[in-house]
Amino acid sequence: VDATAAWDDAQAESIPIDAIGLDFTEFYAATRDQVVRALSLTLGDSDLAADATDEALARAYLKWAIVSRLDNPGGWVFRVGLNWARSSLRRRHRPARRLGDADSLDLPPVVEPALMAALAGLSVRHRSVVVCRYLLGYSDEETANALALRPGTVRSCLHRALKRLRADLGHLREENN
Amino acid sequence: MDPFEHELANGLRKAATTTNVRPGSLAKARTRARSLQMRRRRGSVAAGVLALSAVTIGVAVVVSDGDRGVVEVRGAADDSFTGQSESQDSAADTSTSTQVSAPAAQPRGGLAPSPFTWAPVAGGLPISNAAPVTRDLATGALYGIGTQPGSSPGAIDSVPMKSTDGVTWTPLGTVANTAYMRNLSVYDGALYSVGTAAITAPIKDAEDWGDIVTRTSTNGTDWSTDLLPGIDVRAIRKKYGAGFSQTFDVVSGPAGTLFAQQVASFFDPTRFDLGEVDATLGVETVDGGIVAYGAPCTDESAKYTDEGMCELPDGTIVESDPALFRTRQTMIPWAELGVTDEDIDVFTGRPRFFLSTSGGEFVEVQFPTTAGNYTESIKLAADAEGFAAVVKTRKTQPNGEPVAVDAQYFTSADGVAWTQGPDVPQISWLVDLERTAGVATALIGRADGSQDTVSLVDGQWRSTGLGDSLAGAVAAVQTDEEVAGVNSIVMGTSGVAANVMLAVDPYVAAEIRIEHQNYTLELRSESRWIVVDVSGAEIGSPMDRADSTAVRWGREGGVEVRDESGNVVDTFTDDEVQAASGDLFTEPTSRWLLMFSQDGGVTWSATEIDKLVGAPGAIQSMIVTDTGVVVKASVTPTSSGDPTDETIDTADASAPASTFVVFDGRLG
Numbered sequence: 041v042d043a044t045a046a047w048d049d050a051q052a053e054s055i056p057i058d059a060i061g062l063d064f065t066e067f068y069a070a071t072r073d074q075v076v077r078a079l080s081l082t083l084g085d086s087d088l089a090a091d092a093t094d095e096a097l098a099r100a101y102l103k104w105a106i107v108s109r110l111d112n113p114g115g116w117v118f119r120v121g122l123n124w125a126r127s128s129l130r131r132r133h134r135p136a137r138r139l140g141d142a143d144s145l146d147l148p149p150v151v152e153p154a155l156m157a158a159l160a161g162l163s164v165r166h167r168s169v170v171v172c173r174y175l176l177g178y179s180d181e182e183t184a185n186a187l188a189l190r191p192g193t194v195r196s197c198l199h200r201a202l203k204r205l206r207a208d209l210g211h212l213r214e215e216n217n
Numbered sequence: 218m219d220p221f222e223h224e225l226a227n228g229l230r231k232a233a234t235t236t237n238v239r240p241g242s243l244a245k246a247r248t249r250a251r252s253l254q255m256r257r258r259r260g261s262v263a264a265g266v267l268a269l270s271a272v273t274i275g276v277a278v279v280v281s282d283g284d285r286g287v288v289e290v291r292g293a294a295d296d297s298f299t300g301q302s303e304s305q306d307s308a309a310d311t312s313t314s315t316q317v318s319a320p321a322a323q324p325r326g327g328l329a330p331s332p333f334t335w336a337p338v339a340g341g342l343p344i345s346n347a348a349p350v351t352r353d354l355a356t357g358a359l360y361g362i363g364t365q366p367g368s369s370p371g372a373i374d375s376v377p378m379k380s381t382d383g384v385t386w387t388p389l390g391t392v393a394n395t396a397y398m399r400n401l402s403v404y405d406g407a408l409y410s411v412g413t414a415a416i417t418a419p420i421k422d423a424e425d426w427g428d429i430v431t432r433t434s435t436n437g438t439d440w441s442t443d444l445l446p447g448i449d450v451r452a453i454r455k456k457y458g459a460g461f462s463q464t465f466d467v468v469s470g471p472a473g474t475l476f477a478q479q480v481a482s483f484f485d486p487t488r489f490d491l492g493e494v495d496a497t498l499g500v501e502t503v504d505g506g507i508v509a510y511g512a513p514c515t516d517e518s519a520k521y522t523d524e525g526m527c528e529l530p531d532g533t534i535v536e537s538d539p540a541l542f543r544t545r546q547t548m549i550p551w552a553e554l555g556v557t558d559e560d561i562d563v564f565t566g567r568p569r570f571f572l573s574t575s576g577g578e579f580v581e582v583q584f585p586t587t588a589g590n591y592t593e594s595i596k597l598a599a600d601a602e603g604f605a606a607v608v609k610t611r612k613t614q615p616n617g618e619p620v621a622v623d624a625q626y627f628t629s630a631d632g633v634a635w636t637q638g639p640d641v642p643q644i645s646w647l648v649d650l651e652r653t654a655g656v657a658t659a660l661i662g663r664a665d666g667s668q669d670t671v672s673l674v675d676g677q678w679r680s681t682g683l684g685d686s687l688a689g690a691v692a693a694v695q696t697d698e699e700v701a702g703v704n705s706i707v708m709g710t711s712g713v714a715a716n717v718m719l720a721v722d723p724y725v726a727a728e729i730r731i732e733h734q735n736y737t738l739e740l741r742s743e744s745r746w747i748v749v750d751v752s753g754a755e756i757g758s759p760m761d762r763a764d765s766t767a768v769r770w771g772r773e774g775g776v777e778v779r780d781e782s783g784n785v786v787d788t789f790t791d792d793e794v795q796a797a798s799g800d801l802f803t804e805p806t807s808r809w810l811l812m813f814s815q816d817g818g819v820t821w822s823a824t825e826i827d828k829l830v831g832a833p834g835a836i837q838s839m840i841v842t843d844t845g846v847v848v849k850a851s852v853t854p855t856s857s858g859d860p861t862d863e864t865i866d867t868a869d870a871s872a873p874a875s876t877f878v879v880f881d882g883r884l885g
Contacts, residue, residue: 068246174226184487
């Protein structure tokens with residue numbers, strides 16, 4: 041695929057969606073699993089996370105001319121996926137699974153169970169902020185943009201979440217020290 | 218990061234990398250996107266054609282017997298076919314595009330044999346799909362835009378190109394550091410292109426990121442580049458958090474060159490003081506201000522929690538309003554938001570027009586105020602009498618409900634003083650506008666997903682009737698399960714080409730029904746649940762906002778049917794729904810057709826792309842030339858090369874990527 045196709049991606053607002061080529065392909069390859077993992081930790085449901093990510097990426101594909109110009113298109117996919125998943129749960133009248141539930145993420149024993157239990161104690165919003173900040177490596181501002189929150193709200197959420205996590209994971213801190 | 222945060226990040230990374238991630242598929246993402254798009258345009262019988270005077274010629278239909286060219290289509294071509302099939306009549310009955318008066322004499326939907334001899338074009342096409350090919354009416358030459366990597370990382374150069382046959386393209390020089398060059402206009406030996414400069418583009422002394430116009434009057438030897446005045450997307454982004462510049466159209470004629478664009482942004486509620494108004498679920502720009510969507514809690518003093526519940530001031534947690542999760546809406550006028558007129562222009566995407574006369578600098582011209590509260594698209598045309606413009610806007614009432622707005626038509630002899638003409642009714646989207654000898658013709662999309670052409674005759678916009686004609690021809694090719702959509706239409710001197718996709722809606726194909734004694738729950742297209750009674754009459758859908766009493770999501774899950782007194786008379790449980798629906802999303806099957814008419818849309822040939830390219834393929838672009846049509850198609854590889862074989866998952870690194878092929882279809 042040549043540079044023509046790559047730049048067609050960004051100009052695709054009024055052309056058939058199949059005309060979109062290289063840029064989205066690269067974005068998909070770089071983003072998809074990362075967002076699935078981030079949403080899995082946020083939602084506690086890897087199947088729902090995969091569905092939500094696929095839905096968000098399909099929407100990104102349709103709006104690629106706009107999404108590709110965003111500062112953080114991966115953050116956009118994360119937010120759309122998160123919103124879609126929560127809407128889906130609301131439509132079904134089901135709460136998000138709690139991390140640590142038997143049918144939640146099937147994690148190998150290398151992952152500290154207390155960490156998952158501590159994360160499970162957070163609200164979805166707090167968990168999404170923690171995931172954006174510490175897993176995806178976003179700054180406060182990038183997290184705010186990705187989640188459509190005020191930066192101040194992000195800092196507030198982060199403060200509360202960390203306070204809770206520090207309390208729940210105190211034994212880990214002592215061991216590390 | 219302190220040590221704890223560091224450990225937290227490490228723990229999250231470990232958990233993330235060891236999470237079992239279901240494999241993804243780029244092909245499925247694209248299919249899902251296509252399905253989304255299809256659902257938005259669902260249920261339509263394809264319709265649409267361009268009936269400009271240049272194409273309406275009675276050219277004899279020739280059957281090619283070339284050994285590499287003739288492509289069979291399902292539903293063998295029959296010269297006597299008139300398109301009056303039962304399914305077609307049914308489609309015509311339900312069409313919503315018939316209120317514009319149509320000439321009665323137009324025959325409907327004849328299917329003609331393929332007139333093409335096809336030959337592959339080695340090396341592909343160097344021009345971009347995104348920039349439409351422009352034709353110089355004086356010389357017949359075609360112009361398009363190619364791109365190449367720029368001199369610095371991330372930079373892109375545009376390469377305007379010229380062709381006489383649509384197959385061989387000659388570069389006309391390089392225009393450096395352009396990011397989104399997409400529109401071309403040619404007149405009297407001068408070629409104009411407009412687009413957006415790269416943010417780093419060293420254009421004049423400006424550091425702005427805005428729209429640029431480039432021009433050459435030396436057939437590509439020398440190019441000049443100007444930044445349009447008063448457009449600074451970077452400043453917009455800084456002020457509003459987001460912003461974009463959109464080129465609508467550019468045309469050239471005896472009166473000069475006219476360019477229409479907009480600079481717009483989204484209303485970010487976090488940047489304005491909404492007071493106590495709850496905007497938990499977002500805001501929308503409406504007529505006269507914004508509407509903030511609050512949490513679906515019946516008690517307005519309640520807070521909406523992350524778990525989808527409502528927390529009352531005393532800490533009591535209650536369910537959010539189960540009546541379809543209706544949200545609170547609060548309209549806030551612009552005046553109460555403290556925004557400036559400049560802000561409003563940005564949020565409503567006010568169209569801006571720039572004019573250059575005699576090859577001079579572009580200057581902004583004042584354009585009449587348009588209806589609606591957001592400009593969606595503008596198409597321009599130019600002829601000896603001056604300029605014409607159609608402006609499509611959308612309008613959302615203060616209660617958040619959209620209201621239909623006719624597109625507005627304007628004319629100007631000099632591009633400066635504009636006069637409003639009759640509105641163009643029933644447009645869902647605007648595709649193209651032409652004007653020849655003062656007669657304007659617009660290619661438009663209708664609300665039902667069809668396309669049509671309308672001409673301004675005797676002060677009234679009239680359908681040419683050719684949309685029905687294409688619908689009839691497509692109906693003769695599609696199966697009962699398929700829905701059709703016209704993706705694009707291109708006209709030229711030899712005929713009119715339409716890019717049509719036929720697909721089976723997976724939700725319809727699934728035929729999911731849960732039958733109870735008195736009621737049945739059905740899954741319809743667009744993943745829409747409908748409850749019908751024993752007579753088949755629709756009782757309602759839990760997804761309808763309008764009627765929340767008859768059918769709605771149950772408090773304990775599932776779907777409830779209620780009588781007039783509100784008593785639950787039947788319940789379809791979650792378990793029933795899940796058992797019936799299983800994995801709702803299945804891959805839709807689709808195929809693409811090139812429909813072509815040589816006689817102004819009376820009869821159409823249908824070329825199935827899968828059979829043309831020998832593998833599952835989709836039309837990327839079409840160029841109608843003097844001798845026929847040039848088609849660029851993407852080809853999804855299969856494991857055996859057999860087009861009926863299972864498509865290879867292109868997310869699999871070992872699988873070859875999609876490729877592009879180009880075919881030159883010659884008439885006769």
